[in-house]
Amino acid sequence: MAQADGHSLVSADLERRSVLGEYGLLPRDPASAEDDIASASATAARALNFLVDLAAKLCGVPFSVVNIIAPGQQVQLAAAGLEPGLCAREDSMCAMVFQHGGTTVVPDASADPRFADSPFVTGEIANVRFYASSPLQTSSGFALGSLCVFSDAPATISEEQTAMLDVLAAQVVEVLELQHRTLQLQHALEELGRSNRKLAEFAGRVSHDLRIPLTTILGYVELSEDDDDIRPDSPAAGYLQRIGGSGRRMLALLDDVLSYSQVGGMLRPRPVSLQRAVAEAVSDLGDGFGAGASLECEDAEVVADPAQLRTLLQNLLGNASNYRRPGQSLKVRVDAVADDRGVVVRVADNGKGVGAADRERVLEPLVRLHRPGDAPGSGLGLATCVRIVHSHGGELSLAETPGGGTTVSALFPKGGRDQSA
Template identity: 25%
Template sequence: MITPNFPVDEEQRLAAVRSYSLLDTLPEKDFDNITALTANICDVPISLVTLLDADRNFLKSHYGLNFNESPRDLSFCGHAILDESNIFIVEDARNDPRFQDNPLVTEMNAIFYAGVRLVNSEGYPLGTLCVFDTKPRMLSKSQKKALISMAYQVVNLFEARKRNRTLLAVQQELKEKNEELKNFAGIVSHDMKMPLANMIITSDILRSKYGQHLDKQGQDYLEYIKQSSFTLSEYITGLLEHYESDKTASLNNEVFDSNDLFEEIIELLNINIDCEINLPETNLEMQANRAALEQIVLNLVGNSLKYNDKPRIRIDIECFEKDGSYHFLISDNGMGIAKNKLSQIFDLFTTTGNLDRNGKKGNGIGLSTVKKLVTKLGGEIEVSSKIGKGTTFQFSIKKK
């Protein structure tokens, strides 16, 4: 018997083998299907997918055997990975000096062997797809071709599992980073709201107590401080709602009337401008996440009020049930959204660039939060718009 040599790049090869995290793993159906099919095609009793470790031959899949590893210095695969031909064949190991006294031959009657190296994308042979028989034999041309093709599929499985593990690791890291960001945003936002409220109150106190001593420019500075504080406070509130939308979407479902919800939202908006809001003719009894739906509609109707340059604002709300979902349409006669902006308006921090009826610019958080909530509630949202004519938001949520 001749013990197989080690490849010249054995250290790098072993690192490649271990990078797939397949050593000492449990059997998997995908690999077992390949060895069973390979044995059938080659008409042999044994077929293996092997990974050659430092001192052992690990059998990732073993058809026809009841063990999952063997010493490397006894393995046929140790010789096979050194052979750069398409397929390594030993027709009768009893007549081959490399294997004559090998216990696999003398005790387990491993007479015939054919193995194809499993070479990864970096060129390292990780192990083999191989077959054994207990008698001398030859493989036909089609059997050799099939064995080579099946080895190629084994390598594809190796690579796919490695990519999946990498993606899962990246996904987990992103999830953890996102959670850290949410916690950070929540802490910072809460900590900033009180100083901003103090700035707003202080600017009012300064105007009330010392306003008579200030010229118009001084008065304008105070107003600028107050309005800037309001803008930043709205921005922070939007951020908190966005990062807490997961919690909102996970709240329990309730049974409620649709028009009761809409009327409550209109009250919350405290509208003090000329506005006509038309509610649906049919009042639905709904079973859904009321808090999340309220936040969605409140945001959309609020936008219809803010981004409207007409003397009289008109908002039409429609609601109906279909195919296990509640469907909503909220239309207005507002400024409209440019066609090239429609595909981006649900992206976080993306704005249309329009100033609202009070001359303020949006922060690009509200519609992103709406999209996030709609998706969490199992629905979809779309928008259509014409500049100067108005905008329609159409969305759905699953009935629970």
């Protein structure tokens, strides 16, 4: 029976350690009470200090503490009237009652058999007489600890004050729940970062492994197309043409997938000339931008990673060329507008445009509209642009250009995000 009880205690301690760890409430440095809010934000710490101060004032006592009961110790997260600290769990007054449910009110702890021998009552640690505590219970029923008020003289509190202590305890739990959700979000973002890095590594390996045999196949296709024994009007020539076309499309898709997976990995934002970035993007596109196209660009300073801004402009200008309106010369205008948020880069064309119902959908990876006359593509161009802007902390949206066409607006916030460290 004793062995079973021992297993139960170990299991309960493991569960408590796990839950408190999820809330960021396990102390990292037992020698420093200030480190006991393991991952609490400054906002959470301020809120807890405000609540303990309010609890002491409402109950008319000099001291109030938020106590977290951890395996083996009591951690004071915030305190009014004294400095927060640590003590052994076996010495804690709150540890005796925090899991029993309901508020505990003790007019004179020295006359209460539960607390009379506590070092907080006997004078070994303190001389507590009046003591009241309300459990810090989560929505799942797990008791994290308690909000307690106390003094070194016998006293009592009214039913109304007891009710207010319970309300304040509930507010403490809300603050800790907010911290819990913040930690969960941080962990999710860290996991997403790890996943994205693995995706980039995987895409790089796959791209490399597939590119070698694919370029070999295309090389043999080109040699075969130059073979005098294969007549241009023969079925074999048609087969080679199809193989070559499919292979080149697959090679382009590999490049798009690799580019998409690598976006946002290491940002080094700095002031960039928009006019210069556009000129470099047009140079990269070469014939891909299209002969006879009209391009206007106003210069502006954009704080962004130069290589990724160039990739974004390259994709948007390439899309403008690929989805031009039949029978009409392509016109593209690039400008930037500064506002309180940062700089909005706008690329407006007079092409086919994107219907309002499809504007959100085409921003997703691998989504294409498949309209008659559309150029071939992987459906990753706009999705790559979205990732570039999001990695800078901004937003990307589509709208209709006055007179027809598409205007892409990309917000680059002030300051940008430097991830080079």
